[in-house]
Amino acid sequence: MAPRTRCCSLTTLRRWLPILAWMPNYSLQWLKMDCIAGLSVTLMVIPQALAYAEVAGLPPQFGLYSAFMGCFVYLFLGTSRDVTLGPTAIMSLLVASYTFREPAYAVLLAFLSGCIQLAMRFLGLGFLLDFISCPVIKGFTSAAAVTIGFGQVKNLLGLQHAPRQLFLQVYHVFRDIGNTRVGDAVLGLVCMLLLLLLKLLQDHLPPGHHEMPLAARLSHGLLWTVTTARNALVVSFAALAAYSFDVTGYQPFVLTGKIVEGLPSLRTPPFSLTTANRTASFTDMVQDMGAGLAAVPLMGLLESIAVAKSFASQNNYRIDANQELLSIGLTNVLGSFVSSFPVTGSFGRTAVNAQSGVCTPAGGLVTGVLVLLALAYLTSLFYYIPKAALAAVIITAVAPLFDTKIVRALWRVKRLDLLPLCVTFLFCLWEVQYGILAGTLVSVLLLLHAVARPQMQVSERPVLVLQPASGLHFPAIEALREALVTQALQASPPRCAILDCSHVCSVDYTVVLGLGELLGDFRRQGVTLAFVGLQGPVLRVLLSADLKGVQHFPTLEEAEKHLSQEPGTQPYNPSAGSVPGHRVALLKA
Structure with missing residues (x-):
């Protein structure tokens, strides 16, 4: 009986701490591949984190504050070797919708979202995600791509003080198109062109193999590195150009500006907020965030689990959905103590992680440490990054989210499913929470109609x-x-x-x-x-x-x-x- 008890206890412990399953077999070859993957993801996550903070309406450093906690938590609790947790375009858009450009609201939203996600894990409420149908998800992500992408047009053109609501933004941009800053527009378009060319090069780069001559392998490795780290290279090129102009005393670009140096303070999330106008209690802050307390944790879980399942299927291994719920929930709770806003699994960075040959979640440890080093020593260099370059990074990152193929697929398979897709898309262009709610409601009504008739x-x-x-x-x-x-x-x-x-x-x-x-x-x-x-x-x-x-x-x-x-x-x-x-x-x- 005693050996069986020990066996059951070890099995349970490995289920709750998956690191115990792969760590005993860890090898130097795995370490090499995990370090390469971790470095590749870091070169992608740093410029994206700065850019997604802009999408969320927060100071740039909050993007970096959100980029490292998931790496450490997922090392111990994650069941996918490929997934990376951190800021994403969709979560940043949701944060912008519910936190009013106020960092205290964003940090509290991360804490409460994590608590809700953990509660869903332990109460077995993950089935609620099943009521968000594929047409609703596609409608939301396509609308998010339009909203986020057009939201960066003002930075691409160097325009100032544009409203956040999409239709007002469109009016503002066309009204002030004559005030376009030529330097920002030229730089933004050049950065977009470079990013697109490097992405095309990556897509058409043939896989390498050991039988290739040494020179060919080196050339292939160099091309792979350049295309994978294209965001970091393009942003660095833009920052170098901005610094060169600054030395001459002329600055044609709008810069990111000063970023708070150093690591974030370890402190509890803000449960109240005092401003010049009023003091908001915890209850007031919760009421202000409203539907965000449902939309943010649900969409965070949905995005993260979808990414994990997708790459598990591609690479022939299984994930534990309940363990993924635990990972994302704990990441958001612990991240709120270092001023993180809500995060989830990133499809783009997970793809880079997988393509880099990552072997275990230890690749995230390398990424987390490098982000912390960047926060500690490199933030002064981020001052010169032009906002137009970050806008180019965001636009090229969200463009693939706009899915046109789904319309043709639904037209062939079941045309009635176009209804929740269109409802979600149109309402999300107005307000994100109304779009998700309206699309889900239409999907449930279609389901109930099939049950009733x-x-x-x-x-x-x-x-x-x-x-x-x-x-x-x-x-x-x-x-x-x-x-x-x-x-x-x-x-x-x-x-x-x-x-x-x-x-x-x-x-x-x-x-x-x-x-x-x-x-x-x-x-x-x-x-x-x-x-x-x-x-x-x-x-x-x-x-x-x-x-x-x-x-x-x-x-x-x-x-x-x-x-x-x-x-x-x-x-x-x-x-x-x-x-x-x-x-x-x-x-x-």
């Missing part, structure tokens, strides 16, 4: 046979009653009917009452309603309800044979199994 197969046999194509629940009983009354009782003369319950695995009390009323209606008309294919749980419920006149048969043939002498039944021919003119129709209730 299930398709029914009607067979013209010796008796009328009606088979619901799915289960029977209380919203569907009226549709079933209408179909049977129309097809059997309103016929001249009234006909016997068989209800084929082969696809019905459970019924509720309302369905039982409705079936009792149907049996009474058939009895008053002098014809019979029989049941076929009743599964054990359904049969027990019907028998325990003591319905009068219930007749049930194991097979359709036995039911037809028994009802062959009833009024309203055509003559039964056992050799034919059906009658001339037999037909099957699909009835949409």
